[in-house]
Amino acid sequence: MKQLIIRIxxxxxxxxxxxxxxxxxxxxxxxxxxxxxxxxxxLLTCAALVMLMTPGLALFYxxxxxxxxxxxxxxxxxxxxxxxxxQWILFGYTLAFGPDINHLIGxxxxxxxxxxxxxxxxxxxxxxxxxxxxxxxxxxAIITPAVISGAFAERMKFPAFILFTLLWATFVYDPFAHWxxxxxxxxxxxxxxxxxxxxxxxxxxxxSGLIIAIFIGKRKDYNTEVILPHHLPMTVLxxxxxxxxxxxxxxxSAFGANGLAxxxxxxxxxxxxxxxxxxxxxxxxxxxxxTVLGAVSGGIAGLVSIxxxxxxxxxxxxxxIGGISGVLCFxxxxxxxxxxxxxxxxxxxxxxxxxxxxxxxxxxxxxSKAINPAGADGFFFGNPHQLTIQLIGIGxxxxxxAAGTYMILKIISALAPIRVDxxxxxxxxxxxxxxxxxxxxxxxxxxxxxxFSGNEDPAREMTNLNWGxxxxxx
Amino acid sequence: xxxxxxxxxxxxxxxxxxxxxxxxIGVTGMTVSQVFGCGxxxxxxxxxxxxxxxxxxxxxxxxxxxxxxxxxxxxxATVKRVCSTGKIxxxxxxxxxxxxxxxxxxxxxxxxxxLDPKDIRKDLV
Numbered sequence: 001m002k003q004l005i006i007r008i009x010x011x012x013x014x015x016x017x018x019x020x021x022x023x024x025x026x027x028x029x030x031x032x033x034x035x036x037x038x039x040x041x042x043l044l045t046c047a048a049l050v051m052l053m054t055p056g057l058a059l060f061y062x063x064x065x066x067x068x069x070x071x072x073x074x075x076x077x078x079x080x081x082x083x084x085x086x087q088w089i090l091f092g093y094t095l096a097f098g099p100d101i102n103h104l105i106g107x108x109x110x111x112x113x114x115x116x117x118x119x120x121x122x123x124x125x126x127x128x129x130x131x132x133x134x135x136x137x138x139x140x141a142i143i144t145p146a147v148i149s150g151a152f153a154e155r156m157k158f159p160a161f162i163l164f165t166l167l168w169a170t171f172v173y174d175p176f177a178h179w180x181x182x183x184x185x186x187x188x189x190x191x192x193x194x195x196x197x198x199x200x201x202x203x204x205x206x207x208s209g210l211i212i213a214i215f216i217g218k219r220k221d222y223n224t225e226v227i228l229p230h231h232l233p234m235t236v237l238x239x240x241x242x243x244x245x246x247x248x249x250x251x252x253s254a255f256g257a258n259g260l261a262x263x264x265x266x267x268x269x270x271x272x273x274x275x276x277x278x279x280x281x282x283x284x285x286x287x288x289x290x291t292v293l294g295a296v297s298g299g300i301a302g303l304v305s306i307x308x309x310x311x312x313x314x315x316x317x318x319x320x321i322g323g324i325s326g327v328l329c330f331x332x333x334x335x336x337x338x339x340x341x342x343x344x345x346x347x348x349x350x351x352x353x354x355x356x357x358x359x360x361x362x363x364x365x366x367x368s369k370a371i372n373p374a375g376a377d378g379f380f381f382g383n384p385h386q387l388t389i390q391l392i393g394i395g396x397x398x399x400x401x402a403a404g405t406y407m408i409l410k411i412i413s414a415l416a417p418i419r420v421d422x423x424x425x426x427x428x429x430x431x432x433x434x435x436x437x438x439x440x441x442x443x444x445x446x447x448x449x450x451x452f453s454g455n456e457d458p459a460r461e462m463t464n465l466n467w468g469x470x471x472x473x474x
Numbered sequence: 475x476x477x478x479x480x481x482x483x484x485x486x487x488x489x490x491x492x493x494x495x496x497x498x499i500g501v502t503g504m505t506v507s508q509v510f511g512c513g514x515x516x517x518x519x520x521x522x523x524x525x526x527x528x529x530x531x532x533x534x535x536x537x538x539x540x541x542x543x544x545x546x547x548x549x550x551a552t553v554k555r556v557c558s559t560g561k562i563x564x565x566x567x568x569x570x571x572x573x574x575x576x577x578x579x580x581x582x583x584x585x586x587x588x589l590d591p592k593d594i595r596k597d598l599v
Contacts, residue, residue, distance in 0.1 A: 181552020226527050229519070285523045297523060348524060 007327070033120045036127035039256040043125070043132045046252025050139035053145050054081055055239025059298075061150050063235030064293075064346050066227060068428025069154045070438035076149040076161055083162065084142040084169055092141055093134050095174035097124065100184025107173050123183040136252055141177070144201045145169055148347030151209030152216050152469045155425055158433045161420040164185040164408060168208065172259045172404035175198055176397065192393040193367055193375055195264065196253035198308020198360040199397040205301060206353020207401035209344060215409045216418055218343035220425045232292055239296035243272055250310040270304060271310075271322025275302025278326030280417065286334070294330070294452055301329035304355030309363040312375040317366035324362070325355045357394055365388030427439035475542045475585040477572035480549055482537045483511065484557045484565030489535055493582040496539065499548050502590060515562045534565065539556045540572055542585045 044309075058077035064072045083090070091111055098106030110116050113134065121130040145165040156164075177200050179185040180192060185286075194200060221227055229235060250268040254261035279298025284290045304320030306379055309321055333350035344350060363389035367378035377383040424432040431437060482491070489506065492503040496504065507522055517530040550567060560591060577587040 226529065228527060229522060283521075283524055287524060287526065289521055291521055291523075293522055294524075338525070377553060 005262075021464055033122055033126050035118075035120060035129060036256065039125075039127040039258075039283045040132055041128060042257035042261065043128050043136055043145075043252055043255060045250050047132070047136040048141055049248025050143065050247065051081070051245075053139070053242050053245030053249065054078070055336055056238045056352070057143060057146050058238065058298075060233050060242055061153060061346050063231040063233065063238060064107070064150075064229040065153050066428070067435075067439055068228040069326065071151065071228065071434055072158070072429035072432065073153050075158070075434060076153075077146040079162075080101045080142050080146045080165060083166065085138055087166060087169055088134075088138045088141050091170060091376075092174050092342075095170065096141070096177040097134075097182050097333035099135065100178070100182060103184050104178070104188040106178050107180055112122065119360030124301050126353075127256055129174055132161070133161065133255065136255075138176075140197060140201060140249075141169060141173060143199075144205050145351055146207045147201070147205040148212065148348060151160075151213040151344045151348040153345035154219055154322040154429065155216060155419055157417060157420050158429075160412055160416055163412050163416070164212075164418075167408045167411070168405065170209065171408065172198070172204060172401060176204055176400055179396070185343060187393055187396060190392065191376055191389050193312050193363045193390065194393065195311040195363075196250045196307045198356050199393050202304050202307055202356025203360065203394065203397040204401045206356055207347045207398050208405040209348030211402050211405040212344070212354060214342050214351070215406070219345065220422055222343045228467070229293065229342065235298035236296050238290060239300055243299055243303060246272070246307075250307060254311055260311050263315075263371060266349065267313060267315055267318035268306050270300040270315050270319040271306030272299045274319040275299060275305070275326035276328075278323045279330045280326075282327050282330045283334075290459070297333070298326040299349050299405070301325045301355045304329075304352050305359035305362070306358070308360045309366065312363055312367040312372050312378075313370060314366070314371055317362075321359060321362045321366065325358055328358055329355050356439065357398075358395050360390055360397075361387075375428045475558075477540055477542045477575060477588065478546050479540050479570045479572050480537065480546065480553075481568040481570075482539075482553050482557070482561060482565065483509065483534055483568075484532055484537070484553075485559075485563060486535045488535075488557050492537065492553065492556050495552050496549070499552055500544045501549060502538050503539065503588065507536045508534045509534050509566060513563070513566070532563070540575060540588050542588060 013455070054077050058074040060076065062074045065073050089112065091108070093113065093116065094108055094110035095106045098108065098110045103108050113131070116130050116134050118129040118131060120126055120128055121133060124130070125133040140352060143170050145168055148165075148168070149161070177189040178196050187194075219227065247268055251261045251265040254264055276295055276298040279301060280290045280295050283294040302325050303323035305321050306318050309318065310424050313321070329351050332354045333347040336354075337344060337347070337350055340365075363378065365379045367375050367386060368375050368381045369375060370381075376386050379387045408420065418434065420429060483490070486508070493504070511534050512530050512532060515532065516534060517528055520529055538585050539549070546569060550569075552569055574583060575585070575587040576583050
């Protein structure tokens with residue numbers, strides 16, 4: 001046994017040594033492609049901006065849940081920075097972007113980032129080190145499953161969550177990213193336009209969120225008790241960080257500090273701004289009050305919808321896409337959800353699913369080669385065929401996300417419980433899953449009736465309050 | 475000496491004014507808590523992402539005071555004067571007799587425990 005470990009260890013060391021040598025040779029002997037320092041600096045900055053979106057999402061979601069679940073939802077985002085980064089480095093990146101197998105998935109050639117180093121990969125980003133492209137894409141892979149967590153907020157067990165996201169990232173995100181962005185991927189070859197992830201990120205997460213919300217069932221108090229966001233300023237802070245990061249998310253998808261990046265930056269901002277206006281106006285008309293939660297939700301809806309289109313459409317169409325998205329997403333969270341009575345806790349489907357579908361469709365309407373010669377003309381620029389391709393892309397992402405998510409959920413539910421039990425749910429996931437509280441004091445409307453209790457016997461606990469000391473001594 | 479506990483449940487916005495008014499009639503100690511409650515009022519509506527919620531339990535404050543020297547009637551009159559707006563939601567006053575009071579620091583019991591030592595009249599000691 002010991003010998004076997006030594007042998008494997010020696011082999012790994014040998015492999016590491018030889019790959020490093022291969023790099024050194026490549027960078028010395030091959031003068032072209034040349035690294036552009038501006039592009040590299042820009043892409044690394046954008047990767048950092050996108051990284052900040054995940055903690056931003058955690059705060060955005062965190063403010064919308066009840067006080068007793070604030071840490072559980074923040075943990076579900078923050079933990080993924082760790083989990084998916086490691087998955088991505090080990091095998092996620094090679095599955096998504098590695099050398100193509102049958103137009104369906106990347107091969108294992110880049111396992112553990114083998115040969116992914118300081119030399120540019122001309123297939124993806126010709127002027128930056130391959131590793132810069134890899135880490136930029138890693139941030140996308142992290143935030144996508146984090147977005148889904150909003151659909152099952154306040155009721156999923158943490159171990160089931162880890163298993164779900166790991167399987168989902170590997171069997172849904174990585175293959176689909178290959179289809180759309182990987183060299184040889186079938187949707188890419190077909191000509192699907194998805195600049196920064198309308199299908200890969202928004203539709204996949206939105207549809208998966210809907211499936212899981214239906215599968216796991218409604219929250220215990222849904223429609224019987226009042227469930228309110230416990231800290232809207234936190235939600236505003238999170239949404240602002242999302243918007244901030246989104247500028248890097250879309251502009252960075254130009255993979256260079258160039259005109260297209262500037263264009264994507266501006267279209268992104270225009271769409272977010274327009275949707276903020278339209279969501280607030282629509283809600284004002286329907287309910288008589290312009291709400292803050294509506295304003296930030298509108299901003300996110302607009303940013304979602306422009307994601308596939310950012311580098312393909314002009315600025316005015318971008319604002320139009322965002323404006324329509326604000327209305328569509330508002331109606332889907334306030335009307336559609338009530339009509340079909342599913343509990344998508346934080347409206348992952350209503351905002352990301354609907355916004356992503358609309359944006360991917362609208363890309364087929366407004367795309368223009370005058371904006372991006374590497375793209376295609378859309379319906380309004382004399383190419384109705386592009387709309388068909390976009391519809392196929394939408395259909396593929398909806399079906400793949402729904403089927404993949406459902407199968408993963410079936411497998412996990414055979415292995416372990418997915419949902420917390422009723423008592424855990426009423427006490428809150430912060431205490432029962434993580435043994436922590438977000439706030440020392442939790443009020444009646446936003447907290448749990450057993451806010452001070454971690455023990456099985458609430459009556460005993462209520463007479464034995466441990467002010468400021470946690471966990472209570474037995 | 476007879477001690478009386480007075481609980482006042484009222485609007486949060488009245489706290490400062492009430493504290494001042496009680497101070498001027500000689501009530502120096504009080505315990506204030508944030509409470510949620512409902513009485514005759516129907517609550518109000520809040521809107522989150524287009525969904526309307528009826529909030530029945532409204533935020534209020536509860537002021538608990540214990541008096542012995544200050545006449546209870548004077549406290550009631552003051553609270554009524556300060557807290558009355560004529561609208562639903564002004565709150566309630568509850569009055570209870572107190573059996574005993576103990577100052578934890580010194581162990582003093584009875585009326586002395588709730589009085590400021592410099593206010594204590596000689597005949598009481």
